[in-house]
Amino acid sequence: MLKIDSLSKSYDKGKNYALQDVSFELKSGDVCAIVGESGSGKTTLVRLIAGLERPDEGSISLSGKVLSSVDQFTQPEKRKIGLVFQEYALFPHLTVLENILYGIAKQKDKKERAQEMLDLVGLSEMGGRYPHQLSGGQQQRVALARALAPNPSLLILDEPFSNLDTMLRTQLRSQVFEIIEKTGVTVLFVTHDTQDALSVADEILILQNGKVVQKDAASNLYVKPNNLYVASLFGNTVRINKDLQNAFHCPLNEECCHAIRNEKIKVNPDELTTDCDYITTAEVIKKIALGDAVQLVLKLETGEKLTVTTRDKNIADTINIGFNSKDILEFNE
Amino acid sequence: MKQAGNKNTVFSLKSRLKRFKRDNNRWSALTLAIVVFLALPILFIGVELFAGPGETWSHIVEYLLPDYIWNSFFLIVFCSLLVLVFGVSSAWLVSRFDFPMRKALEWLLILPLAIPSYIVGYAYAGIFDYGGSLALLMEAVNLDFVRIDIMNRAGLAFVLSISLFPYVYVSARAFFLNQANNLLEASNMLGVGERKTFFKLMLPLARPAIVAGLVLVLMEVLNDYGAAKYYGVNTFTTGIFRSWFSLEEPETAVYLSALLIVIIFSLILIEKWQVRKVKFSSAKTNNQQIQRKVPKKSQKWLIFAVVFIPVLLGFVLPILQLIYWAFLTASKVFNMDFLWVSLQSFGISIVSALITVFFALLLIYFSKWSALRLIKNVARVGVLGYAIPGAVIAIGIMIPTLALDKWLIKVLGNMGIETGLIINGTLIALFYAYAVRFLAVAYNPIESTALKVDNSIPDSSKVLGVGNLKTFFKIEFPLIKTGIFSAVILVFIDVMKELPLTLILKPYHIDTLAVRAYEYASDEMVMEAAIPSLFIIFTAMIPVIFLNKLLIKK
Numbered sequence A: 001m002l003k004i005d006s007l008s009k010s011y012d013k014g015k016n017y018a019l020q021d022v023s024f025e026l027k028s029g030d031v032c033a034i035v036g037e038s039g040s041g042k043t044t045l046v047r048l049i050a051g052l053e054r055p056d057e058g059s060i061s062l063s064g065k066v067l068s069s070v071d072q073f074t075q076p077e078k079r080k081i082g083l084v085f086q087e088y089a090l091f092p093h094l095t096v097l098e099n100i101l102y103g104i105a106k107q108k109d110k111k112e113r114a115q116e117m118l119d120l121v122g123l124s125e126m127g128g129r130y131p132h133q134l135s136g137g138q139q140q141r142v143a144l145a146r147a148l149a150p151n152p153s154l155l156i157l158d159e160p161f162s163n164l165d166t167m168l169r170t171q172l173r174s175q176v177f178e179i180i181e182k183t184g185v186t187v188l189f190v191t192h193d194t195q196d197a198l199s200v201a202d203e204i205l206i207l208q209n210g211k212v213v214q215k216d217a218a219s220n221l222y223v224k225p226n227n228l229y230v231a232s233l234f235g236n237t238v239r240i241n242k243d244l245q246n247a248f249h250c251p252l253n254e255e256c257c258h259a260i261r262n263e264k265i266k267v268n269p270d271e272l273t274t275d276c277d278y279i280t281t282a283e284v285i286k287k288i289a290l291g292d293a294v295q296l297v298l299k300l301e302t303g304e305k306l307t308v309t310t311r312d313k314n315i316a317d318t319i320n321i322g323f324n325s326k327d328i329l330e331f332n333e
Numbered sequence B: 001m002k003q004a005g006n007k008n009t010v011f012s013l014k015s016r017l018k019r020f021k022r023d024n025n026r027w028s029a030l031t032l033a034i035v036v037f038l039a040l041p042i043l044f045i046g047v048e049l050f051a052g053p054g055e056t057w058s059h060i061v062e063y064l065l066p067d068y069i070w071n072s073f074f075l076i077v078f079c080s081l082l083v084l085v086f087g088v089s090s091a092w093l094v095s096r097f098d099f100p101m102r103k104a105l106e107w108l109l110i111l112p113l114a115i116p117s118y119i120v121g122y123a124y125a126g127i128f129d130y131g132g133s134l135a136l137l138m139e140a141v142n143l144d145f146v147r148i149d150i151m152n153r154a155g156l157a158f159v160l161s162i163s164l165f166p167y168v169y170v171s172a173r174a175f176f177l178n179q180a181n182n183l184l185e186a187s188n189m190l191g192v193g194e195r196k197t198f199f200k201l202m203l204p205l206a207r208p209a210i211v212a213g214l215v216l217v218l219m220e221v222l223n224d225y226g227a228a229k230y231y232g233v234n235t236f237t238t239g240i241f242r243s244w245f246s247l248e249e250p251e252t253a254v255y256l257s258a259l260l261i262v263i264i265f266s267l268i269l270i271e272k273w274q275v276r277k278v279k280f281s282s283a284k285t286n287n288q289q290i291q292r293k294v295p296k297k298s299q300k301w302l303i304f305a306v307v308f309i310p311v312l313l314g315f316v317l318p319i320l321q322l323i324y325w326a327f328l329t330a331s332k333v334f335n336m337d338f339l340w341v342s343l344q345s346f347g348i349s350i351v352s353a354l355i356t357v358f359f360a361l362l363l364i365y366f367s368k369w370s371a372l373r374l375i376k377n378v379a380r381v382g383v384l385g386y387a388i389p390g391a392v393i394a395i396g397i398m399i400p401t402l403a404l405d406k407w408l409i410k411v412l413g414n415m416g417i418e419t420g421l422i423i424n425g426t427l428i429a430l431f432y433a434y435a436v437r438f439l440a441v442a443y444n445p446i447e448s449t450a451l452k453v454d455n456s457i458p459d460s461s462k463v464l465g466v467g468n469l470k471t472f473f474k475i476e477f478p479l480i481k482t483g484i485f486s487a488v489i490l491v492f493i494d495v496m497k498e499l500p501l502t503l504i505l506k507p508y509h510i511d512t513l514a515v516r517a518y519e520y521a522s523d524e525m526v527m528e529a530a531i532p533s534l535f536i537i538f539t540a541m542i543p544v545i546f547l548n549k550l551l552i553k554k
Helices: A042-050 A096-104 A110-120 A136-148 A166-183 A194-200 A218-223 A228-233 A242-248 A269-275 B013-023 B026-049 B057-096 B102-108 B117-128 B133-140 B153-164 B166-179 B181-189 B194-223 B226-230 B236-246 B250-277 B297-333 B336-369 B373-387 B390-414 B427-452 B456-463 B468-497 B500-505 B513-522 B526-553
Strands: A002-009 A019-026 A031-035 A057-062 A065-068 A081-084 A154-158 A186-191 A203-208 A211-217 A237-239 A257-261 A278-290 A293-300 A305-310 A318-323 A329-331
Touching (some): A002 A042, A019 A042, A019 A057, A031 A042, A031 A194, A042 A154, A042 A186, A081 A136, A096 A110, A110 A136, A136 A166, A166 A194, A186 A194, A203 A218, A203 A228, A211 A218, A211 A228, A228 A237, A228 A257, A242 A278, A242 A293, A269 A318, A278 A305, B026 B336, B026 B390, B026 B427, B057 B102, B057 B153, B057 B166, B057 B194, B057 B236, B057 B297, B102 B297, B117 B133, B117 B153, B117 B513, B117 B526, B133 B297, B153 B194, B166 B194, B181 B194, B194 B236, B194 B250, B226 B236, B226 B513, B236 B250, B236 B390, B236 B500, B250 B373, B336 B373, B336 B427, B336 B468, B336 B513, B336 B526, B373 B427, B390 B500, B427 B500, B456 B468, B468 B513, B468 B526, B513 B526
Parallel strands (some): A031 A186, A031 A203, A154 A186
Antiparallel strands (some): A002 A019, A002 A057, A057 A065, A203 A211, A237 A257, A278 A293, A293 A305
16 A cells, blocks of 8 residues: 655765665555664654655655655645654644644534544543643644544554653553554554554564664564664674684574574573573673562673573572574574 | 665766756745845846946045045944943843842843934934033033034944944843853852953853844944934945935946945855854853852942943933933924824834735745755845845845836837836835845744744644645744744834935835934934934834843743
């Protein structure tokens, strides 16, 4: 339904690219998350799709119609894309109801539609209030209702939860996606938080320095990341370099790269005997209490330092550690 | 794999042209059209240069030009010195110390801006004249009156400085109040004394702010016509008037205008250059205001005196003189004709303020809606009129409109329609000139309020299916109303005070208060100039106070 083809954008005539050669597709009804650190090009991608920026190369099409390319451009107001901004961007001088009516002023049944939207987001009684009289979470839901009212074919959420604290965030995330599920709209959801992405998205697209490094189902990304960056987004991961190979006596093919998640490195003696192919001894140089677990900073024979977390309470000064060969991640780069 | 994002192909001429075609919308063309429209008077000065100088040009170069240059140089140097002394010292003292009536003085120091320089000039001429206020006062206390002749270059420099120093005061104070606190505390912690802190630390840091204020002062100095004329000092502006009205040689006026433009742009370049050299100024605004020191009792009154002197000279004395004259002449000046002139003055000011603000809005929003980055920079050119003296803009409009009118009369005459001048000598030319000259006055407050509205607000509107124009009326206009309102007020005052441009371009039968005051003064009836002057001043004072409130908030 949405087709992005080798999209590039530079703000300084090609010295640096905010987005470079990005291609992907979304099917109707998909919920796709775009994950990346700040500066990875997420916001630029969103603004390009919404028509708030113009690409230097490549094209964007929606339902078979080209919206942006090198020689074509559809104005944002003609795109029928819903966008919820990070800061909500509610019109401060209009009431909640007026905000929602804004995008459907020409529809015949606009009053009914607006009320329907208010009901959908659970703010039936709030139509007469002004944005500044609402809490952050309520403002967010108004922004969502406003974006959904014109019945967009694509809904983009740009970092919708980053202004909220952790408690509210989890609660609101499930609320928002319950609402979205009811409408069945195709969703592009931008976030820097992998938890957000994993909990709601069917598919995740990872951006790094303006390039797509991986697009895959959420479960696959954890098991088969394309590079160390992707792997690290889902928890600390170490590259199994020459020193580590020597320490664990595990000769690996030098042509490609290998890594292991810190959480896959075992400390428990039982697990070491039953579940590990590669084992070595390490000196515990620091213990950090983390409530019900302990974080250990280890020093290997080869001098390498490693951090592992364990629930075992009795840790000697020198211990054995190991991992299973099936947990080794393999990359092409 | 295709090498996408390759600089050579993506930014090749061919793909650039393609994107230019895609991004070139009507807003770009409209922005460009407005900029050209606003720059036309200056472009015409440039074009007219090729027509060659007039007959008297060689005479002027030989006998008058050295005088113009020397006088302008003298005024630039002495006004700079005086304005810096008055402006920086008062700004520092009110920011750093607490002393009697400090708060009142803080805004009283801005009030001289409400009095046009030429009116300050008239007042001082009256104070120092034979039989003037000073003479009467000395007589009353039995002292011999020694007349100080101020009707000369030095007197003019004094008058201009005392009425224009608030530009420096305002920008220096803004710096001292908002950006200096941390550094000041650091310097005090290091045990550096008050005087050394000021000269070694504060003054160099405040230099860009001070120079920015100074450049505004010098533009006004070079723009002045009324005071220079009254004090009999030959400057470029009086030269332009002389060649236009007495010698009836537009070519010569054009050449003088071009020279004046060169001088002004050199001043602006010097400012830009010195600001670039000062890269160390921290851009970050410090929210914490300076902690004021409470000086010793003896020092308190000394500081009060130093800060009060510029207020006394720039505001209190001229106003007292004008009020005295107003009582003497009230029965003669205050009549129906005067009310009619006041009404015209208000009408012209309000209409031109609305027109100017309208153009500023067009320029700001059209360039914003243009998708070409180049256009956004071009828009700034439209604001340059503020640097160009009113007399020069007037000449730049007079010449082409005369030519256009001649052509129109001929064309319409051929069609059998008899008309007089259509643009030249009508209000149309006058409104156009005010828009060119005061566009920046409207542009800046609107732009700064517009910048406070986050881009995501209008962007949301567009994504919701509403186009640029409707977004402006429904969303942006309600949010920037206050900026637009202050822009209207500010242009209104500037038009009320404006003299040289109005004198050249005003229709024959129309008068403004400024013109009326000038005419009285030129006709040896300077006392009668007091009432129209006071009207201008009181109209201008209300918003100056209002403007000060805005500045304090910032």
